[in-house]
Amino acid sequence: MKLVTQSFEDGKFNLKSNKHEYKDVITLHDQANDGDTYDFSPLRGDREVKLDWNGEIKAYAANDNQKLVLKGEWVLPYDLEDRNNDSGRTKKVQYILELSLNSSSKAVSGKLTVENTVLSHRLRLALNTGIESKFVHAQIQGGFRNTENLPINDNWNDEFVEKPVNIYIFDKSVGIQDNERGLYFLAKGEKEYEKIGNSVFITLMATTGELGKPNLIWRPGRASGDTTSVGHTMTPTPMAQELGKNVFEFGLEAFDSKDLNDANIAHSVYEWLSPSVSYQMQKYNLFVNRLDNKIWDIEFPDNLPEITENESWLNLDLPCEVSAIYPAYSVKDHYVLRLSNMSDKDVAVDQLKDQGYIQTNALEDNIEQSFIIEPYSMATFIKQID
Structure with a gap:
């Protein structure tokens, strides 16, 4: 049986699965996005910065369910021109991070809510595995693949029109493993990753306000087409700034050597993503929303056959x-x-x-x-x- 615990100490989230412990397991990182709605591109003179887990932490427990809730805020530069300016404008960005554990799942379920108030930036979550490996093990449709960072020459533009970068696409899960263990990020919509050291950086959002922006660092020249001709004009895209509430859901799961294979990882992700249909505690008016309410008209005829046992239309027990x-x-x-x-x-x-x-x-x-x-x-x- 897998024993999983989570903790928050000295501003760091830690995860322990059986005998393996993962320190500072998730961190957030922010960077300017000088690209457009086609492509991310870094801003000259800017660098990615780690955001502190600050604010108030609370722990909740009920039966076999546990939850850590952290509420805080970051102060970030408002726009691109404020990024390299010590006296530039800033905005407060509030966030809520929830990490949940329950007996029905081996994975930690995470939910990050960000009230985005700043422009043109990329927010990434880093899964810090502490596992030495040159490969990232990424799920794709129908299988898995190992990716590794390839060298990029300083004179890359002698060979390529666009700068090659070690950013890859995955589907549902991505992580790092060795012969003894593996730590994986489970995704609900996240699709892009990059390996930095022993960490996997997952893109949460990359906001921008322009379409067809020319001459980016990673896309020099006519980066998004010929913006000087009819049909490829620069177009404002204010909704692509993703201002307001943004919610990111994800999971974290550690595997020991005896469980560390592609089939188990895929099955675990499948179970984690499968919806659980059941009655839950709801903040409804318990009088109006009673299951046996007699006030409203009966929704179904009273001559329906009585169900005396569980019925199943399709029941498959397959190794896939x-x-x-x-x-x-x-x-x-x-x-x-x-x-x-x-x-x-x-x-x-x-x-x-x-x-x-x-x-x-x-x-x-x-x-x-x-x-x-x-x-x-x-x-x-x-x-x-x-």
Whole structure:
């Protein structure tokens, strides 16, 4: 059984999973964004700065649920011209960070709420793993890949029109691992990462107020097209400044060596992202919103059949993930079941054959009935609707 604890000490969040401890596990970093709505680009003379976890911390516990809530604020330069100016304008940016643990999940669930009041900046969360590795292990659609930082020559513009950077895209999870452990960031919408030292920097927001801005550091010359011709004019994009409330949800999960494989990571992320449908405590008027309220008209007829036991339309116990279920497009009265094998070994799903499934390709055409899903692959099956 995995034992997970979280703590906040001396302005740092720490995470412990069994025998492994991760100090200062998440930090936030801010930097000017001199790019446009196409591309991030740094501001000349500016650098990324670490933001302190300040403010008031509170801890809550109820049954098997625990939560740390930190409320604070940062003071940040208001706009690009204020970034390299000691007397430049500043604004207060309020934030709330919530980190939750419960018995039904092995992951720490995080929620960061930022009341953005400043312009043209990039905010990133760093997952500080403390694990020595030159690779980042990133989930992509249908599998995983290892990425590493490649050297960038100072005279890169002799070969490239745009500066090559070691920023990559991921899907659902990204982390660093070695032979003994791994620490992963679980995403709800975040897609971009960069490895710096033993940390993975996840982009939360990169705001800007312009489209078609020319001559960026990373995109020199006509960075976003020819802005001098009709059809490629510079366009203000004030909504891309993302002013106001911004909410970022994420998870953190540590894996020991016995659980550290692609299939387990993918399954853990799948479970974390799956919605939990149940009754919850709600701040409703308990009289008006009673489940047995007699004031309003009855919503359903009173002759519905009585359900005396749990009923299930589809129950699958398979060594892979369900990628999609939907009505078949070309075969009448059938539905499609698409499965994803996120492991590095073949997976047999012979039980589907016994249940009346037919293996097809993505176009719902019959193919060889192997009922084998190859490593990091998907397979499609159809079945008549009972």
